[in-house]
Amino acid sequence: MIEDKHLKDNKLAELKARRQKITEMGGKERVAAQGKKGKLSARSRIEALMDKGTFHEIGMFVRSRNDSAYESVPADAVVTGYGEI
Numbered sequence: 001m002i003e004d005k006h007l008k009d010n011k012l013a014e015l016k017a018r019r020q021k022i023t024e025m026g027g028k029e030r031v032a033a034q035g036k037k038g039k040l041s042a043r044s045r046i047e048a049l050m051d052k053g054t055f056h057e058i059g060m061f062v063r064s065r066n067d068s069a070y071e072s073v074p075a076d077a078v079v080t081g082y083g084e085i
Contacts, residue, residue, distance in 0.1 A: 022060055042079040055083035 025031055025041045034041055040048065046055055058081045 019060065046079055046081075046083075050083040050085060055081055057081040 023043065025043060031041055057079060
């Protein structure tokens with residue numbers, strides 16, 4: 001029983017870490033580079049468009065099938081979901 005709880009806690013911590021990395025949209029450097037170009041990140045644009053607290057993201061952990069030399073980033077700047085405007 002204790003092992004099951006430990007495994008569950010580890011999996012939840014792993015999920016939280018993966019979610020955090022994804023919401024960073026490639027890291028502070030990439031977000032800053034977007035800002036220097038006068039652009040908002042995909043999540044920032046959604047946040048500005050939707051009513052606060054109504055957006056529900058779908059497919060956060062989906063990965064691109066592209067076999068490019070670039071680092072694989074989940075959601076790859078594509079954010080999908082639904083909410084109220």
